[in-house]
Amino acid sequence: MTFSLLAAATSAASKAAAPANPLDDLNFWWNSSAAWVNGHWLQIGIAVGAGLTIYFLLSLLRSFALKRAQAAPGHFSLTDIVGRVIHKTRSTVLAIVAIRLVAGYANPPAIILATIQFVFTIAVVFQIAIWAREIVIGLIQRRAAEGHNETLNNAMGIIRLLISVALFAIAAIVILDNMGVNVTGLVAGLGIGGIAIGLAAQGIFSDLFASLSIIFDRPFRVGQAIKYDNSAGTVERIGLKSTHIRSVNGELLVISNTNLLSKEITNYAHLHRRRIQFAIGVVYQTTPAMLRALPALLEEQVKTAGQDFIRASFTGFGASSLDFELIFDVHDEDYDKVTAARTEIGIRVFEAMTAAGYDFAYPTQTTFTAAPDGTMIMPYAESLALEAGSGGAARSS
The missing domain is CATH 2.30.30.60 (SH3 type barrels.)
Incomplete structure (x- = not known):
């Protein structure tokens, strides 16, 4: 743990000299630092030069990557998100990284090395939190831009706040843990608080x-x-x-x-395709030959109209009709075009069946009435009955 190393280094240095009062303590640290500078001035100079070079190279790399990202076309593209992440990279963090990379070469005292390590940890953890926030928010905004979603654009303020709180809370816990603080109770407290808030605002x-x-x-x-x-x-x-x-x-x-x-x-x-189904009934007086030819006639009308024929078949004996079923698909997402195709095929089927001599069935019912003496009264004129009877007698003779 960085904080533990820092405390241990301070304790060791204190035990080594054990100054009598704060003034002596200050003089001790000043003399120790002066002795370190005097004894390692060459290493310190080389480390400073190397640190400045590393900082310059990192800054140059950041500027180059940022220009390339900003020059790429498209808003909220992946390249644009990378550019936003690079833009959020702080110069202070680059300087701290450069110092951390060259600090060991100068052989600084333990207290100084521990301090550099502690500051480096804080800077890097918060910088990673900032990067993560920009990446997550950038991906969300990219998703919103793809669908031109006004709702998500309006909610970005709340989403940014929630993401920032979550990421920086995690960063703070990581830093405290690195300092040697027992964060178990803190994590448990945050969990209980989050559950309470979640239950209170469950509907929202x-x-x-x-x-x-x-x-x-x-x-x-x-x-x-x-x-x-x-x-x-x-x-x-x-x-x-x-x-x-x-x-x-x-x-x-x-x-x-x-x-x-x-x-x-x-x-x-x-719906890339819509299935249309027609129920067609013909009269019982239709000949078997015409019944067998009807499926082919229906298929021809569908294919002539340019639609996808599925099947046409006999389905059953109705109360007043012989029932057929015609099924075809219309491959179009526009419902107006689907209805137009359905109308066109329906009219074509009617024209073709009428021209071929088919009669469409419709519900019919014959009612027989009985006279008071029980004699059945026919539902048609007596003259027709007589003509039918005479005709039958003539045929019998």
Whole structure:
């Protein structure tokens, strides 16, 4: 531990001389430093020169890398993030690094070497925390820029604060641990405090993290049509706490982000193809030959319209029709084009079946009525019955 080494060095030096009063103590340290300078002036001079050279090279490297990063095109690109990290590299840290690299060559007293090591640790830990903050925030902003997300841009202030507090708290714990301080109790206290804060603001943080989940996972975006539970509509706004959806009937639905993610969401914008199904019924008087030819006729109409035919088949005997099923796919994300293709194929099928002599079935029902004496009254004119009877007699004769 650096702090322990510093204390040990101080204790050893104190025991070696044991001055009687503070003035003697100051004189002792002055004389010790003077003796070190006089005895190692050459090494000290070489170390100073080497340190200045290292500092100059590090500064030159930082300037060169920063210019290259800033010259690269694109905002919030990976190169831009690297440039921001380099820009946050402090000159003081470069100087401390240079001093630490050459300090051992000058053979300084233990107290001075321990002090340099202690300052070096503090500077490097905080510099790493600053780098980490810039990288994390840069990646978040890059994600926001890709989706042009206004919500995330508005939340960047809160996100920056939370990230900064977390990273610098970790940096402080690392430094205290390096100084020899027992940080177990501190870490436990911070954990308990974090749990208490989390429980107190559970609803707020739940919706906030749900909002970030929507932003980064992107199950839907603003302007896309989705179905949530039993509601459907177009996403108008994704907020930090709730999402606004304009229903197909015009109502504005405001749904909390937590509840929104707890249900199944159907995103119609990601449909690269839409399956259309037609149920077609023909009359029972249709001949078997015409029934066998009908699937090929339906397939021809779909392919002529330029869509992807799946199948056409007989499905069953209905109450008043022989039922067929036509299924085809429309490969387009625009729902208006899908409806246009569905309309076009429907009209083509109707024209082709009508021209081929098919009759479409519709629900029919025949009612028989009984007279008071129980005689059945036919649901058609008696003249037709007589004609039918005479015709039958003629055919019998």
